[in-house]
Amino acid sequence: MSAQKPRTLFDKIWDAHVVETLPDGTALLYIDLHLTHEVTTPQAFDGLRAAGRKLRRPDRTLGVIDHNIATDASRYTGIVDPESRLQVETLERNAVEFGMPLIPLLDARQGIVHVIGPELGRSLPGMTIVCGDSHTSTHGAMGALAFGIGTSEVEHVLATQTLLQKPAKNMQVLVEGNLAVGCSGKDITLAVIGKIGTAGGTGHVIEYAGDAIRALDMAGRMTVCNMSIEGGARAGMVAPDQTTFDYIMKTPNGPKGEAFEQALAWWKTLPTDAGAHFDTVVKLAAHEIAPQVTWGTSPEDVLPITGVVPNPEEAADEARRAQLRRMVEYMGLTPGQRLQDLKIDVAFIGSCTNSRIEDIRIAAAIARGRRVADGVRALVVPGSGLVKKQAEAEGLDRILTEAGFEWREAGCSMCLGMNPDKLTPGQRSASTSNRNFEGRQGPGGRTHLLSPAMAAAAAIAGHLADVRDYQPKESV
Amino acid sequence: MQAFTTLTGIAAPMPAANVDTDKIIPARFLKSISRSGFGKHLFANMRFNPDGSENPDFVLNKEPYRKAEVLIAYENFGCGSSREHAPWALLDFGIRCVIAPDFADIFNNNCFKNGVLPVRLPREVCEQLMEDARLGGNARITVDLEREVVVRPSGEEIPFKIDPLRRHLMLNGLDDIGQTMQHGASIDSFEAKQQAAQPWLHG
Numbered sequence: 001m002s003a004q005k006p007r008t009l010f011d012k013i014w015d016a017h018v019v020e021t022l023p024d025g026t027a028l029l030y031i032d033l034h035l036t037h038e039v040t041t042p043q044a045f046d047g048l049r050a051a052g053r054k055l056r057r058p059d060r061t062l063g064v065i066d067h068n069i070a071t072d073a074s075r076y077t078g079i080v081d082p083e084s085r086l087q088v089e090t091l092e093r094n095a096v097e098f099g100m101p102l103i104p105l106l107d108a109r110q111g112i113v114h115v116i117g118p119e120l121g122r123s124l125p126g127m128t129i130v131c132g133d134s135h136t137s138t139h140g141a142m143g144a145l146a147f148g149i150g151t152s153e154v155e156h157v158l159a160t161q162t163l164l165q166k167p168a169k170n171m172q173v174l175v176e177g178n179l180a181v182g183c184s185g186k187d188i189t190l191a192v193i194g195k196i197g198t199a200g201g202t203g204h205v206i207e208y209a210g211d212a213i214r215a216l217d218m219a220g221r222m223t224v225c226n227m228s229i230e231g232g233a234r235a236g237m238v239a240p241d242q243t244t245f246d247y248i249m250k251t252p253n254g255p256k257g258e259a260f261e262q263a264l265a266w267w268k269t270l271p272t273d274a275g276a277h278f279d280t281v282v283k284l285a286a287h288e289i290a291p292q293v294t295w296g297t298s299p300e301d302v303l304p305i306t307g308v309v310p311n312p313e314e315a316a317d318e319a320r321r322a323q324l325r326r327m328v329e330y331m332g333l334t335p336g337q338r339l340q341d342l343k344i345d346v347a348f349i350g351s352c353t354n355s356r357i358e359d360i361r362i363a364a365a366i367a368r369g370r371r372v373a374d375g376v377r378a379l380v381v382p383g384s385g386l387v388k389k390q391a392e393a394e395g396l397d398r399i400l401t402e403a404g405f406e407w408r409e410a411g412c413s414m415c416l417g418m419n420p421d422k423l424t425p426g427q428r429s430a431s432t433s434n435r436n437f438e439g440r441q442g443p444g445g446r447t448h449l450l451s452p453a454m455a456a457a458a459a460i461a462g463h464l465a466d467v468r469d470y471q472p473k474e475s476v
Numbered sequence: 477m478q479a480f481t482t483l484t485g486i487a488a489p490m491p492a493a494n495v496d497t498d499k500i501i502p503a504r505f506l507k508s509i510s511r512s513g514f515g516k517h518l519f520a521n522m523r524f525n526p527d528g529s530e531n532p533d534f535v536l537n538k539e540p541y542r543k544a545e546v547l548i549a550y551e552n553f554g555c556g557s558s559r560e561h562a563p564w565a566l567l568d569f570g571i572r573c574v575i576a577p578d579f580a581d582i583f584n585n586n587c588f589k590n591g592v593l594p595v596r597l598p599r600e601v602c603e604q605l606m607e608d609a610r611l612g613g614n615a616r617i618t619v620d621l622e623r624e625v626v627v628r629p630s631g632e633e634i635p636f637k638i639d640p641l642r643r644h645l646m647l648n649g650l651d652d653i654g655q656t657m658q659h660g661a662s663i664d665s666f667e668a669k670q671q672a673a674q675p676w677l678h679g
Contacts, residue, residue, distance in 0.1 A: 042509035152589035
């Protein structure tokens with residue numbers, strides 16, 4: 001037998017999950033974990049029902065309610081919006097009918113699907129993980145192959161536990177060196193998207209590597225993998241290492257004892273082999289990354305916080321000029337304006353990108369002993385009930401509420417303009433979410449994407465601010 | 477799924493890159509539990525004013541584009557959220573084909589599951605088709621999946637390529653779940669092997 005060709009992390013997980021290869025090269029790929037939520041599943045269950053099909057592997061499927069729900073106390077008295085209520089009740093009914101495990105809305109483990117998977121120890125290295133949600137890429141931080149699918153594909157996985165897939169190309173994003181003070185995984189991912197563009201990763205799976213990635217905790221890695229889709233890649237991943245293994249050991253549902261040791265032996269074989277081929281390699285120097293903020297309506301329109309609003313007339317071609325003019329107009333900006341002078345109405349710390357305990361700790365550290373500026377509404381929305389509980393045990397909720405932040409219940413909240421947490425037309429937000437598209441946080445809303453530290457600093461300053469000027473106070 | 481063979485119709489010009497799925501259908505309209513009825517919310521934030529009236533400047537509110545069956549756009553069409561409601565909204569409005577230089581991956585997959593054909597053509601060609609589309613009702617474009625050609629109003633034929641398996645499913649309106657279920661025995665044996673090698677996955 002000849003020596004095997006060096007393989008990437010992606011290649012190894014892919015190879016381990018091919019059930020069959022069809023004559024044209026399409027693979028029937030086995031799916032280890034299928035996460036579901038209320039928005040992208042009702043039509044899939046309808047399809048199963050109409051065809052008389054069953055849910056093949058209830059034990060590999062887990063549902064949670066996250067997109068539609070209010071993040072205030074009203075969830076305890078029932079969902080007000082009738083359409084939202086129907087969608088949630090439909091998921092609950094489908095779970096019973098098809099035998100799908102579902103985390104109830106009022107359960108302590110309820111939360112954003114991409115927070116709870118890793119947190120519970122359900123998302124593990126080497127797995128294939130899908131969900132009807134583009135930010136499924138988040139789970140790649142565990143060293144898994146995780147990607148978003150549409151509702152027809154949800155139905156396909158429910159029925160067969162497989163997907164028909166063509167292999168993706170391999171892209172490596174190498175971030176070397178140390179991150180500067182005030183920077184985080186969010187600044188890395190925004191800088192990467194700024195460099196490769198929103199279609200730069202199309203057709204690829206990105207593996208993030210380099211010592212700046214290794215130095216990130218699991219929350220930071222999840223933030224980076226989460227926004228792979230904003231760079232066009234369906235999946236992003238980080239090779240599992242001791243940081244990953246230590247994280248899994250503390251999860252409630254991760255393998256334990258002998259099973260853990262057995263899993264560990266396999267997980268350690270997963271990292272990319274020396275000499276493995278990447279179709280595309282992108283390099284960034286971590287120390288050159290300054291705190292990032294988006295100014296436009298596409299995640300690639302990102303600048304260091306010290307930057308100014310670009311002048312559309314300086315763009316190379318007319319198509320781009322027209323696009324930039326539209327962005328400047330929609331965002332209510334003036335070319336040449338300093339980003340730090342932009343007054344905000346709302347600061348939102350939350351979403352599947354940045355709502356983990358580490359994100360809330362940094363926000364609280366900056367908020368401690370300071371006050372949210374007059375006229376600014378600042379929300380902190382934990383990613384899950386367990387994150388909320390942990391933050392409260394650490395007293396972070398008190399620090400935040402004393403500083404004037406709202407402390408909310410877990411959910412997708414103001415990321416997507418689907419539940420009661422929305423911007424009103426013309427409002428400007430400093431948001432830790434992942435998309436600054438027109439109307440994403442509510443019709444007419446203006447979104448600036450940034451890190452939790454930067455969002456906390458903006459809440460206090462009342463305008464976009466350089467977090468390096470708002471470092472945690474030594475004592476209060 | 478409705479089969480797609482050939483289509484001749486009005487093409488609407490949308491000369492923009494990065495048309496994301498939030499633009500195609502904003503999240504607040506994703507609360508329906510059915511697959512139909514999304515057409516009235518297609519491009520809602522651009523098509524309607526805040527008071528609900530039509531924005532007369534938006535292309536799909538102009539004649540003859542109210543009856544458009546093809547959409548011409550630029551790079552990275554369908555980026556962002558994985559919502560299949562985007563192709564459902566296009567289909568429900570009557571648009572069965574989008575022509576652009578490239579498409580975001582998930583949107584591209586979703587289209588093929590619903591009989592909406594995403595046709596990838598170089599930017600220069602899309603610019604020519606954009607000009608054709610601007611001619612309005614007198615300039616119909618034909619998209620022939622059987623022969624894999626777009627026919628311009630001038631009669632010029634532009635070839636395109638679609639993955640053979642997808643083309644087959646689309647031409648015949650086939651549901652791929654039924655096809656996959658024929659591989660049930662392979663899936664069973666994969667699961668048995670995996671259970672032996674990776675028991676931790678099986679609780």
